[in-house]
Amino acid sequence: MHAFDYAAPTTLADAVAQLAAHNGSARCLAGGTDLIDQMRIGRFAPRVLIDVKKIPELNVLSVDSAGLHLGAAVPCYRIYEDEAVNRDYTALADSSRIIGGVQIQSRASVGGNLCNSGPAADTTPSLIALEGICVIAGPNGTREVPVEEFCTGPGKNVLQPGELLVEIRMPPRPANSGSHYRRLIPRNEMDIAVVGVGASVVLDDGKQNFISARISLGAVAPTPLFAKEAGDALAGQAVNDESIAKAAAAAQKIVKPITDMRGTEEYREHATGVLVRRVLQTAVARARSEKVDYRPGH
């Protein structure tokens, strides 16, 4: 790797100041599982790495009246070992369990995955389904951006020079809600999504009708997609194969996939429909507190 300097600030204010001082030649380091690889192959050559893992706000993983606060540097293993996440924000746990392998999950953070802004990121569809809000700090203060607006293109996002992602906040979960993330990959593990789908559903008290649904798609466009219309159309609908199939067809309409070594456009479009059905069914089962037949990698 090229030579660089390394700093590990212990306060958010210090990190923001250092980022500003280095004027675009510094990058933030959390888990490093994307950044270090990209530096090694020469994609990035920052002069300074600012290790953000000592900043308290970026290590928060807690639930309060505002919902789930997920610090940007929290590694995957802390997320899927958390009881509240598994119970109420299950799609996020699903995502965290399948990123890379166990060794990657010891280090990689959901915040870093989002900032890497890959079109096939496994966390972004879950964050969108769970109504995630990005909390961003910079020289001009703090601002918030919905996750579905964060990524702007492959590897690109709305962070301005000097800004860093502090946390992703997901609102409290309504009663009778369930969520799920699943991806299609050629192997069982350790692969990149051909298609990824995250969904969250809210059912009425009788658990026979949708109150609302959010569907998000990964790996089928330059950015992760929020299938707003497909989800909105489920509001008030009975939970059955027909309504779910309609939602899947609507989601299929918005994909803009490419043909690459993992699949053709046609295959990805078709697989989107299949996956949306399965993910909605699993989210419904979870909303009903039913047993689900889902094992990562199968």
Next chain:
Amino acid sequence: MSSKRVLSFTLNGDAVEVLAEPRQTLLEVLRDNLDMTGTKEGCSNGNCGACTVLMDGRPVVSCLVLGLEAEGAEVRTIEGVACGSHLDEVQAAFLEGAALQCGVCTPGFIMQSESLLAENPNPTEEEIRFYLAGNLCRCTGYDKIVRSVQAAAKKRQAATT
């Protein structure tokens, strides 16, 4: 700009101190500064698991950890597994089960297996394969590795009951 820093951490129970550049990964520090060449470099991008070590109790691929990030950490490598010449159950099982041929992936597999059994002393075959998914082997076809982990688990359970 990239002046060397003093890096201190615990390696297999012993305090160590080296001078490292920020750009050196933990893998490079272990192999080049500390002559701990048991940990292998396979892919350099976190896919193959050959460089797996335990850091503060968690398995990590050391090619994606900067040496400086290990400041103050407790690091365990393959060199710390055997007790003198006495192999532990995982190592013995790998030998008896012919779970290695060229051996390059083996330290990574052993560290990952130790991590698995510490967390889950009685894993199913599926759990073993999922936990070891981040470790690649070109030689054995994995089957003997999985069986050896099962054998080691059994032996360790028997020893503690």
